[in-house]
Amino acid sequence: MSGATLLKESGPREVFCGLTSIVWLHRRMPDAFFLVVGSRTCAHLIQSAAGVMIFAEPRFGTAILEERDLAGLADAHDELNRVVKNLLSRRPEIKTLFLVGSCPSEVIKIDLSRVAENLNIELKGQVTVLNYSGSGIETTFTQGEDGALKALIPLMPTSDQKKLLLVGTLANAVEDRLTSIFNRLGIENVESFPPRQSTELPSIGPETKVLLTQPYLTDTARELKNKGAEIIEAPFPLGVTGSTLWIQAAANSFGIEKSLVDSILNPLISRAKQALAPHVEKLSGKKLFLLPESQLEIPLARFLSNECGMEIIEIGTPYLNRDLMKAEIDLLPPDCRIVEGQHVEKQLDRVRDSSPDLVVCGMGLANPLEAEGISTKWSIEMVFSPIHGIDQASDLAELFSRPLRRHDILNPKTFTSN
């Protein structure tokens, strides 16, 4: 590992729980429904984070536990059964139903796997019922996707077909673009997981090479490995360098000639660098502080420091998986400070003390920091925006240069021309 300083901190945290992943998972798989088994708080969290009102009938909901469900677990299981059947009769288009565990359902130990098993027997394959936990006592924000994908793995058919499997939710357009680049390199068989339809799961076997698109898929990666797949080690496809190394790692693994890879990637790289230039000008030398939330903090810091010239004050991360992050940490500038976990008050003290130019943080903290004159970027935007790949590098940089540009427009007096 490089000279990064790894620290741990504990205390009050300000991080979403894994339920929040539903917000993008339901868009990725429109034939799936996510039913949280939880409290009114869970329902309120998801609707607050997702802007639910724009949907006539959203593809996610909450089975809200009531006083009497807490009294007897047997009844709670029957109740859930009833709620599920009700839902399925009203929504016949649902092909896969995820029962999503929450803090309260975990604490009272509702056995969602048993409920799912019984329902699968009763429904005879018309709908597949799966379960995972998105509870805040076990998972943060993006870890919910890890749980959902892990739950799908046992359903993946086996095959000996040689293929590249991209794992982690990508924007559809980005997925198409990356696939076409791999095709040009001669990797013909490229599939994605999660798929666009929950029922069209890719097959997997010893000839499957897995390339992770997102850094938060610890359990999914392990399960895929257990199924015989090979996990290609690479940094994550954010920025020009990260994406190039990521594509090259796959090409190497498929034994593709370096000269072919270079001839295809080099024009993309030089074009991307050109597009990146105006943002680099804006970002270069600016101080960046990343608060923990999406788990994308380390790859983002790597991109913003190495390719955009930002000075990293601190990288917060909800948790640190050293294996998955190894390639990323190796690329970080020396003496980079990585803090795993959080004490939000102490961390905000450090933010104020270091007077950063930009802070990446959650939605709850953004306006209070803006009110103190500190520009911010919401981390939740990273999981909604098409930011992966060489071609997207300038769009990714733009997400960070825009708040600085805006700050300059609105505060012309403090504008320092250079």
Added chain:
Amino acid sequence: MELTLWTYEGPPHIGAMRIATSMKKLHYVLHAPQGDTYADLLFTMIERRGSRPPVTYTTFQARDLGGDTAELVKGHLKEAVDRFNPEALLVGESCTAELIQDQPGSLAKGMGFNIPIVSLELPAYSKKENWGGSETFYQIVRNLLKDHSEESKQSWQEEKRRPRVNLLGPTLLGFRCRDDILEIQKLLGQHGIDINVVAPLGASPADIIRIPDADVNVCLYPEIAESTCIWLERNLNIPFTTTVPLGVGATQDFLRELHEVLGMEIPQSVNESNNSKLTWYSNSVDSNYLTGKRVFIFGDGTHALAAARIANEELGFKVVGLGTYSREMARKVRPAAKALGLEALITNDYLEVEEAIKETSPELVLGTQMERHSAKRLGIPCAVISTPMHVQDVPARYSPQMGWEGANVIFDDWVHPLMMGLEEHLIGMFKHDFEFVDGHQSHLGHLGGKGNQNVNQEVKTKISSDSTTSTAEPIWTNEGERELSKIPFFVRGKVRRNTENYARQAGCREINEETLYDAKAHYKA
């Protein structure tokens, strides 16, 4: 277990957070897992607050559950008091912490802090946000005033000073509370009545202790303040007003009630018609077209009740639906609906509300942001009158709902989504001209030509299914369809259903022009 796709109210600890964040120099230690910190964004994003809610979440994790979570809670309590140095501390738990029973309130009381500790018990599995807000405010007031000695208090007349009142109930994430307080302060100032304390919004624990200095409490938002007002009346002999000054009539009633309770003479100016422009605007000739406009009302109890009165008495609308998501207010909403010849809709299910809107075919919906979306889908204009809050409900401009200016705002907000009177008249005159595109609307909230397309599509599918399926269903003739198309699109669906019902009852196989008129006469009779 209840299947919920969307909910009007959050859990009760969100109500507690609304009180804590509305107040100053107060801190709330909430025993809750990390996901519950989402609640901060309600205040920093929806209300655009430039400061974090004064809330410390204990953010316990699964691995803490095996150990001593009580110690964890105590650590957070100590740190919060040291760091924030509040005048009083609220201690409570969210849904998950309620299950592990650490009793953080008792823990806090045993730690020797020299500030008042208010311990909250908010049953997360049976109660909701407004109840939690009301209970929290009540517990704060009770705790801070429990040692208040009721020494011989003198009336304002005896003390030879101006009367003074408290304004109780306004909170963050409450509908237009920020501006309502200013409007009511202005209104009472004009009548020589001073404001003693406004709470919870903007009040510190020290202000709460000053509550008994007032002669009367004004209960502005019963959802939050009624239980507190009742307690203050019973224990500290402070009477309170019950009229909520929303609309011209209610503002007049409120002023009369307040003057009476204070023992003041009611000034003639209260009854004058030019206090608010609503009265004249509603009387002006352009507003003739508002007569009998069908309006569907749904919201929190207070705003739904007020809207029904304003719609019915001050704008001359016809209220065709009235309901609330607030079960605590059902007792008041039911008789109000009955008085309008309706059955109140009491539900937390927005799909049920949408069904009710469809069923009643209103020309205007007054609802929450959710009804705004439902109405948009149905192509019906809508104005938002109630929480749950949306970033649009916190406008930059001064925009109260209460008092005289509030009535002005209400007139504009409710009438602008409708087509203007002269416009409607002209369209009525010229709608058979070839240039005229049916469904064209110049104003907000309409789908315009698009809404009409939907209706046309509906017509086409209906025709084709009729021609191929059962013979028991009455069939629309071309002549019948032509006549139907002349009916304004927003009532067309209802007329279609009614006519088909009539045709079935009357045993008609075909629906022609005459059947339409027969049905119309039948239902008018």
